[in-house]
Amino acid sequence: MSDRYEDSLLYRIRHSAAHVMAQAVLEFYPDTKYTIGPPVENGFYYDFEFSQPVVAEDLEKIEKRMRQIVAGQHKFEKKVISADEARQVFKDQPYKLELIDGLEKGGLDEYGNPLKEKPEISIYQHDKFTDLCRGPHVDTTKQINPSAFKLMSIAGAYWRGDEKNKMLTRIYGTAWEKPDELKNYLQMLEEAKKRDHRKLGKELEIFFFDDEVGPGLPLWMPNGTIIADELENLAKEMEANAGYQRVRTPNLTKEDLFLRSGHLPYYAESMYPPMELEGVKYYVKPMNCPMHHKIFGARPRSYRELPIRLAEYGTCYRYEKSGELFGLMRVRSMQMNDAHIYCSEEQFESEFMGVVGLYKKYFELFGIEKYVMRLSLHGKAGLGKKYVDNERLWIKTEDMVRRAMTNGNVPFVEVEDEAAFYGPKIDVQIWSAIGREFTLATNQVDFAVPERFDLKFVNKDGQEEIPLCIHRAPLSTHERMIGFLIEHYAGAFPVWLAPEQVRVIPITDGQNDYAAQLAAQLREAGVRVSADLGAERMNAKIRGAQLFKVPYMLVIGPNEAAAGVVSLRMRDGFQLNNMPVAEFMARVQEKISTRSSQL
RNA sequence: GCCGACGUAGCUCAAUCGGCAGAGCACCCGCCUUGUAAGCGGGCGGUUACGAGUUCGAUUCUCGUCGUCGGCUCCA
Numbered sequence: 001m002s003d004r005y006e007d008s009l010l011y012r013i014r015h016s017a018a019h020v021m022a023q024a025v026l027e028f029y030p031d032t033k034y035t036i037g038p039p040v041e042n043g044f045y046y047d048f049e050f051s052q053p054v055v056a057e058d059l060e061k062i063e064k065r066m067r068q069i070v071a072g073q074h075k076f077e078k079k080v081i082s083a084d085e086a087r088q089v090f091k092d093q094p095y096k097l098e099l100i101d102g103l104e105k106g107g108l109d110e111y112g113n114p115l116k117e118k119p120e121i122s123i124y125q126h127d128k129f130t131d132l133c134r135g136p137h138v139d140t141t142k143q144i145n146p147s148a149f150k151l152m153s154i155a156g157a158y159w160r161g162d163e164k165n166k167m168l169t170r171i172y173g174t175a176w177e178k179p180d181e182l183k184n185y186l187q188m189l190e191e192a193k194k195r196d197h198r199k200l201g202k203e204l205e206i207f208f209f210d211d212e213v214g215p216g217l218p219l220w221m222p223n224g225t226i227i228a229d230e231l232e233n234l235a236k237e238m239e240a241n242a243g244y245q246r247v248r249t250p251n252l253t254k255e256d257l258f259l260r261s262g263h264l265p266y267y268a269e270s271m272y273p274p275m276e277l278e279g280v281k282y283y284v285k286p287m288n289c290p291m292h293h294k295i296f297g298a299r300p301r302s303y304r305e306l307p308i309r310l311a312e313y314g315t316c317y318r319y320e321k322s323g324e325l326f327g328l329m330r331v332r333s334m335q336m337n338d339a340h341i342y343c344s345e346e347q348f349e350s351e352f353m354g355v356v357g358l359y360k361k362y363f364e365l366f367g368i369e370k371y372v373m374r375l376s377l378h379g380k381a382g383l384g385k386k387y388v389d390n391e392r393l394w395i396k397t398e399d400m401v402r403r404a405m406t407n408g409n410v411p412f413v414e415v416e417d418e419a420a421f422y423g424p425k426i427d428v429q430i431w432s433a434i435g436r437e438f439t440l441a442t443n444q445v446d447f448a449v450p451e452r453f454d455l456k457f458v459n460k461d462g463q464e465e466i467p468l469c470i471h472r473a474p475l476s477t478h479e480r481m482i483g484f485l486i487e488h489y490a491g492a493f494p495v496w497l498a499p500e501q502v503r504v505i506p507i508t509d510g511q512n513d514y515a516a517q518l519a520a521q522l523r524e525a526g527v528r529v530s531a532d533l534g535a536e537r538m539n540a541k542i543r544g545a546q547l548f549k550v551p552y553m554l555v556i557g558p559n560e561a562a563a564g565v566v567s568l569r570m571r572d573g574f575q576l577n578n579m580p581v582a583e584f585m586a587r588v589q590e591k592i593s594t595r596s597s598q599l
Numbered sequence: 600g601c602c603g604a605c606g607u608a609g610c611u612c613a614a615u616c617g618g619c620a621g622a623g624c625a626c627c628c629g630c631c632u633u634g635u636a637a638g639c640g641g642g643c644g645g646u647u648a649c650g651a652g653u654u655c656g657a658u659u660c661u662c663g664u665c666g667u668c669g670g671c672u673c674c675a
Contacts, residue, residue, distance in 0.1 A: 053603085152669095153670070154603065154604090155603070156669095156670065167671075168671090169603085170602090198668095202610080215666070323670090323671080323672080331675095336675070441675085442675065476675055507632085507634055507635095508632045509633095539633085539637065545636090553635080555635060557633090573635085573636090
């Protein structure tokens with residue numbers, strides 16, 4: 001038995017639940033046009049075109065009716081029919097007719113993607129409901145547990161996922177084999193909400209957005225700035241060790257540069273509109289690469305210098321559409337852990353895998369385990385539009401990346417039509433707390449732009465050669481990385497990243513002097529520390545420190561002050577009483593300098 | 600950008616049918632002198648996102664704008 005989701009009982013339950021939902025919906029709204037309703041991760045959805053507005057409050061009655069239908073223990077019966085018979089069955093259903101046409105003529109699947117073989121056309125029937133469907137389904141509705149599914153939300157979705165098409169109404173549901181699994185899933189969603197970076201970011205005073213500043217333009221508060229600075233220090237250290245050189249470039253450039261780079265022809269949609277002064281157009285940069293290319297091209301280069309690795313934590317601006325913004329994970333101003341590696345074709349594999357190695361070091365340091373490396377390929381239809389129009393070079397560089405990853409024994413998946421406009425890339429996909437997928441790090445090959453910039457180096461034989469360029473951002477942008485890390489750690493950052501590492505808590509104001517002196521001593525040693533000298537009870541102060549997820553609390557009363565020691569309470573509740581100051585100092589410094597994940 | 604929902608104090612949330620806008624926390628001022636997640640009292644804080652409209656009267660109803668959220672599209 002295969003362990004593919006598509007072959008599982010759960011998949012069939014969800015697929016069947018989608019049909020049951022469609023039946024209930026059609027009973028309530030008989031002139032609804034129904035489209036497709038597949039299983040997805042954790043559940044299913046079905047897309048409808050309603051003739052009247054259907055809102056979230058309506059889900060309850062639909063769900064109730066679904067339970068009645070399920071209780072009827074109806075059989076799911078498959079029938080293979082001809083296209084013409086199918087047209088007869090669905091004569092009043094325009095979307096189904098379009099699907100039938102796709103299946104028959106173009107060999108298109110339900111999403112509009114081409115199929116290799118012409119599929120058979122089948123319908124599934126249960127109770128009084130018939131759907132065009134290739135299955136599979138459960139045998140009877142008896143297998144759908146009425147206490148293990150729930151309708152979740154209502155949303156808009158384009159027919160066939162194309163924004164040029166009509167917007168349909170999508171109803172999402174979740175379904176499981178057993179009621180307990182549903183309960184666990186709902187509980188998990190609640191937990192996820194608690195670690196949502198938008199909530200924690202505000203609570204922990206890391207960042208915020210202001211209406212007058214603008215959507216997608218985060219303001220970093222002191223706590224967030226510490227985290228960003230620490231990440232930057234980490235990157236600089238790692239990149240220095242890996243032979244990178246640092247550069248700095250302006251945030252603004254003339255139109256000419258982005259015409260040459262190809263950003264204006266291929267990327268203008270994501271760029272802020274130009275500002276014009278004295279008849280010259282200037283653009284805010286959406287990427288740093290064109291400037292780095294200029295630095296590479298500033299003087300003749302020899303093969304002896306290669307690879308040249310230029311790094312910059314560059315600030316870029318991209319005009320993301322308003323509905324696409326999402327907390328820190330999708331913003332309009334961002335600081336990228338950017339670098340461009342210029343190398344020869346022979347050097348490509350080791351350079352590319354060097355970057356992959358860097359990723360892995362970072363992921364190990366942060367304890368990031370749930371991620372997928374994705375080889376993002378071009379899409380044939382996008383050549384000349386989304387992608388540089390040179391299919392031969394696309395295929396060649398895609399092969400180079402594939403070979404490098406395979407040789408390096410790094411598992412990856414391949415996805416078409418996800419490349420950058422200038423070349424294929426390895427994207428590292430991660431998931432936000434609420435389950436949304438994002439590209440965190442990226443490692444891209446550029447076979448097109450160096451030529452446009454007339455970049456070259458002189459090889460051993462005295463001939464001019466065009467270098468390859470690798471664009472890479474293993475630590476992503478500060479925005480997405482920190483958004484991700486907030487959720488990854490649920491706000492409880494390791495000591496080296498924690499905005500406040502130690503909080504000194506005197507029990508009575510008789511220890512305020514000792515507390516202040518301790519804090520000064522720690523601060524002197526480079527530790528981020530504060531002393532809570534307020535008038536509250538010690539209990540309230542501890543609570544305050546816990547809520548801010550400060551890793552170490554030093555509780556000091558008359559005894560500690562007299563003995564010149566500290567009582568250490570850690571964020572996880574663990575206590576070590578009467579610790580000599582020097583011992584605590586050594587502990588903190590060790591955790592910081594090794595970037596330990598332990599307290 | 601598109602579909603839908605939402606927007607009340609710094610934060611979390613109340614306010615019946617359209618009838619004087621409220622609580623807790625935070626903040627400030629006192630009192631208490633405290634042993635590992637909230638001591639007590641008082642005070643400050645609002646153009647109910649913004650702009651129109653309906654009404655004797657709008658937080659409440661209607662329209663528009665802005666923003667946020669759930670998705671779609673798109674992406675580091």
